[in-house]
Amino acid sequence: MKVINIPASVRYLPYENEDDDFTFFGSLEKINVSFSNKFYSSYGGVLYNKSKTYLIVYPNFKKDKSYKIPNTVNKLSFIINDYLENITLPDNLGKGYYYFFNSFEKLKSVSASKKSKNYYSKNGVLFNKERDTLIYYPAGKKSKKYTIPSIVKKVVIGSMSNKYLQELVISRNVTKIGEENFIEGNLKKIIVHSPNVKYGELCFYGNKGKIKFYGLLNSTTQKYAKKNNYYFKAIKLKYPTVKVKSTKKKTAVISYKKVSGAKKYNIYRKTAKGKYKLIKTTNKSSYKDKGLKSKKTYYYKVKSIGNKLKSDASKAVKVKIK
Incomplete structure (x- = not known):
């Protein structure tokens, strides 16, 4: 089914459940809603609530490469799409980590404007407004090397899974890499300038090839590498407190x-x-x-x-x- 037409009589759609067929029509390209419907609306083939504050369904098979979410939106439902490469977030979008972005294999960039209340983006990478938390590194971004900015303290759960990255630099203020990051990647070299990084479970799971860590002597990274049978070389001493x-x-x-x-x-x-x-x-x-x-x-x-x-x-x- 490529198109769904929702009549005025519809009052409820089972979109909250990720296992629902409505959310996961594999061939769905467009959703139309009757203008007379009091509960739902559509814009550009995308389903919203009537006031367009909630993006409910973005069709799985919609073939646009870029999409700018309307500024009326402050909440997103679960989204999957195989074609999107660029997403622009609305300025009023509420706080959240939106883990479903990881399912966008071709997504190269997530943008937030300077007026955004809760988000900041740089070179397509998404952070919280304070810039101390990395929320999402696009799965389709083709850079081979990335340096986590020095202001960042935390990388949230499942926010960095990218098959193109080969070298990662973790800056000195990072203290936490959340669970399930860098899964099934191609990382070869990780340089860690922080003395006290905590790595969550399943980080680097399924990585193709052997990762080499370079970091501070007697750091948490050295202990992590030893525990998980990774190569480690000390390149610096810890700095004093x-x-x-x-x-x-x-x-x-x-x-x-x-x-x-x-x-x-x-x-x-x-x-x-x-x-x-x-x-x-x-x-x-x-x-x-x-x-x-x-x-x-x-x-x-x-x-x-x-x-x-x-x-x-x-x-x-x-x-x-x-």
Whole structure:
């Protein structure tokens, strides 16, 4: 069946159940609704509720490559389509992860405008508005390498399954890769700059070929690789977690826990308008920076230095001198 015509008399459609035949007509191209129907409407062959705030069914066999969801829509039902390559989300779409996007094998891009209340997109990849959660990486995006942006902290469940990706860079602020990501992919190389990534169940399941991990010494990624029989090579040390406080003697006290593999630590300082400069190299876990100016704010970073490896700079800490 390629076309469904819904008359004015219809009051209910069983679209909420993913096992329903109505939702999964494999050859459905178009849905028409009588203008007199008080409960449903159609636009461009797509089924909505009467007020067009709810996209109910996008036909499985509709052959358009791009679709812009009307801005009246704030909710999506379960959608499957084999032809869509580009989707533009409405500005008022409510919060959700919309896992069904993973079934769009040809989808290359999901776009959200700057006016979107809950979403942000860059190069076709979808994030929450705050940009700290990666919601969806298109299955049909053909890039061989992707770097998760540095602001991202979490990759949600099942949001990244792509057969074209061969190299992935996980930035330092990522702490969680949700379950069922990178299933049946072709990943060969994963570079992890975060010390404490937690990987959910079934990540990398069915990957074709052997994945090689490159990350921080004694990181959670190293433990994960060992547990799951993946190759791992340490390319950096962990960076220290730094604290700083001011004393009454115009002194800043910088402290941190020692890092495994580190023999010494480089301490860097700057003022609000200045650049970071190396002020001390020490093998101790604290340092007193003396002779500072009262009422002035200083910023500090620390690097771990080993025999062969070193870390990235720590996250900056600041202190206003008493």
